[in-house]
Amino acid sequence: MKKIALAAALSVAATTAFAGGMAEPVMEPAVVEAGTSSSGGILLPLLLLVVVAAAVASN
Template sequence: MKKLVLAAALTAAASTAFAGSMAEPVVEPPVIEEEASSSNAAIWVPLILLAVIAAAAANS
């Protein structure tokens, strides 16, 4: 049992020792996002939701 634990500890230590390399790191170019056409969907959705909630509250 002691040999099994020792083998597991040495395996774990050896696997972390070989984790790195001397190669240059690969860096991906930044992603450039183009803006979509100017739609006001970001403002219309909350306004419609607010109107629905106000209408439901008025009917209660």
């Protein structure tokens, strides 16, 4: 009787350990950073130079 009870307890413990099965791995999406343009640093001084040149030429 003890052997039957021990076998039943072990079989119940073994089935709960494998109840979930293998899960598919979840991959995180890759993080993509937006590139910044460096032309904004030179564009503003050039635009300012054109405005100043136009103001000087109009006088």
